Amino acid sequence: MKWLTLVAAMVLVCSSALADISVVYDQSTAQLSCAGKTTSDVVCTVEARDGDIISVQVVNSVPGVFDMAIQKVDQPQEAAPAAFVAAAGWSAAKKPATNSTAPNQTIHGTPVSVTDLYNGLIDALRNLEIALSSNLPLYADRLKIVRESRDALLGALQPVADDSGAVGAALLAALKAEGSQVGSSATELADRWAKLNAFLGVAPAALGKLSPQVFHYIDRDFDLVVDVKTSNLPFTIPTRRFIVIVQLAKTWTIRTTTGIMVSGLWDEHYTKRTVIVTPAASGTAAVTNTEVVRERRDAGFPEVTMLMHIAPRGANDRNALTLGIGVASGNASGRIYAGYSHKLGQSAAWSIGVAGGNVKRLSKSIDPKNPGSADPEQTRRDVFKFAPFIGISVRLGGT
Numbered sequence: 001m002k003w004l005t006l007v008a009a010m011v012l013v014c015s016s017a018l019a020d021i022s023v024v025y026d027q028s029t030a031q032l033s034c035a036g037k038t039t040s041d042v043v044c045t046v047e048a049r050d051g052d053i054i055s056v057q058v059v060n061s062v063p064g065v066f067d068m069a070i071q072k073v074d075q076p077q078e079a080a081p082a083a084f085v086a087a088a089g090w091s092a093a094k095k096p097a098t099n100s101t102a103p104n105q106t107i108h109g110t111p112v113s114v115t116d117l118y119n120g121l122i123d124a125l126r127n128l129e130i131a132l133s134s135n136l137p138l139y140a141d142r143l144k145i146v147r148e149s150r151d152a153l154l155g156a157l158q159p160v161a162d163d164s165g166a167v168g169a170a171l172l173a174a175l176k177a178e179g180s181q182v183g184s185s186a187t188e189l190a191d192r193w194a195k196l197n198a199f200l201g202v203a204p205a206a207l208g209k210l211s212p213q214v215f216h217y218i219d220r221d222f223d224l225v226v227d228v229k230t231s232n233l234p235f236t237i238p239t240r241r242f243i244v245i246v247q248l249a250k251t252w253t254i255r256t257t258t259g260i261m262v263s264g265l266w267d268e269h270y271t272k273r274t275v276i277v278t279p280a281a282s283g284t285a286a287v288t289n290t291e292v293v294r295e296r297r298d299a300g301f302p303e304v305t306m307l308m309h310i311a312p313r314g315a316n317d318r319n320a321l322t323l324g325i326g327v328a329s330g331n332a333s334g335r336i337y338a339g340y341s342h343k344l345g346q347s348a349a350w351s352i353g354v355a356g357g358n359v360k361r362l363s364k365s366i367d368p369k370n371p372g373s374a375d376p377e378q379t380r381r382d383v384f385k386f387a388p389f390i391g392i393s394v395r396l397g398g399t
Contacts, residue, residue, distance in 0.1 A: 020053045021046050023244050027228060028060035028136040028207060032242050042242045047249035048217035054246055058210040058228055062132065062139060064202035067231040068210045070224055090192060092119045096179035114156050114174040118182075121149040125196075132230075132237045140206045147200060164194035221247045253317060255309045257349055259393025261326060261337065265385060266298040267360035270376035292368040292376045301330030307393050309341050309349060318343040322351050333358050337389060348394045355389040358382040 023046065024033040034044035048054060058068050093115050112120075124146045131138040153171075154162060160170040168190025175182050184192075215224065224244040230237050270292055277287040305326030311317045324337040339353010360380040362368065 020055055021048055023054065023056045023224075025056075025058045025226070025228070025242055026060050027058055027066070027240065030240075034244060043245065044242075045245040045247060047247050049249050050217060050219070052217045054215045054217060054224070054244070055212050056215070056224060056226060056244065057212040058226075060136060060207045061210050061228065062136070063204055063208045063210055065132065065199070065204075065230055066210065066228055066237075068213065069227045069229065070213055070215075071227075090122050090125060091183060092122050093175050093180040093182040096181075112156075113178050114153070114171070115178050115180040117149070117153040117156050118171065118175065121146070121153050124149040129237070136207060143203055143205065150196065150200070162197075164190040164197065167193045215246075217246060217248070221245075247313070251313050253311050253313050255311075255320075255343075255395065257307050257309065257393035257395050259305055259307065259349075259351075259391055261303045261305045261335075261351070261355065261389045261391030261393075263303060263335065263355035263357075263389035264387030265328070265333075265335065265355055265357050265359050266301075267331060267380075268297050268362070269295045269360075270362055270380070271295045272371055272376065289369075290371060292362065292366060292371050294362075298330055301328050303328045303335050303355070303389075303391075305335070305337060305391065305393065307337065307341065307349075307351060309343065311343070320349070322349075322353060326355075328357070331360075339389070341393075346395065348392065350390075350392045352388070352390045354386050356384065356386045359385050 021035050022033075023035070023044070025031075026033070030040065032039050032042065032044055035046045037044070046054065056068070056070060058066070095113075095115050124142070128139070128142040128146050131142040154160070154167065157167060157170045157174060160166050168186045168188075171189050171193075172182070172184070172186045182189075210228070215222075224246065226242050226244065227239050228241075229239040272290050273293045275289045275291055277289055303326045305324050307322050307324035309320035309322050311320035320341045320343060322337065322339050322341040326335040326337065327333070328335060335355050335357040337351075337353060337355050339351055341349040341351040343349045359382070361383040362376055363379040363381045366374050366376050366379060
């Protein structure tokens, strides 16, 4: 029961240690913070344990204008789209050289025409585009100017209801009455006015946070490819992308290689030798005796091996604990290996250590001093021995 209690306590401790790993992208400064470490790069790496939660958040953004899309697969970088003002069809009106029509609107006591107000709105939209693309701290002020420019233009068209169709027709008529040229029809102007209203309807007055997304680390590593892009098509801004590489914390990598090893495991060969014993006393006949002698040892035959290298992930991953199996090419005897390997890049490794396997030795049933009629070579037995090994192996395919 004590060990059951100990196991349960360990499970509770491990469960309570699960963490919420925070990834925060500041769209205003283009700073990426991963697990408390801030970088100006667009790629960061976080380490998680099985069951940990990875939370991705974008701050100092424009909710309703931008949203966040996250995928677990790499995608090619998107080409930067055309500026949203031009893409939406907004183009300035050309004023005539002389304008006989008096302006019907004043700003701070200065008379302005519908043409001036229309072109002022386009300039305000272009400035807002710059803020959204590359200078978000200016967003609030630039948006305020767009709203004011829109309201001033609508006021100059009164009495007209704030309806896209009515505004489009009234705007085109007013521009023509002032002798200005604009390459758009009333329908096109109405469509742009409607899209502008839709944009202003969702654009917040100040910067804020996008809705966070969370991911669980379960079973394997993954990448998070995060795109921050506009959700309102007429106002397309180049997508901002950052990548979060999520890896298992304090883990070990396993890699296999195939190679050739040479070890000190070899068979011994025996033969019988006749020995003549000369008696010490004179007049006594010499005695003939037979004994077993070791004739030779096998050469160090190469051993074909399959090795598994286990290394900690990180700066020391080139130094690995190695286990393996193999077969001696001379006698097809099996081998096992344990030792140290040093990785040579991603493709190979050299290894040293201890090999174990069966080798042929003299049978215990034979007396080396008096073998009789037994053949010491044919009666050899298998003995399991350990010996040092060294060799090199290569990585095949994706192993």
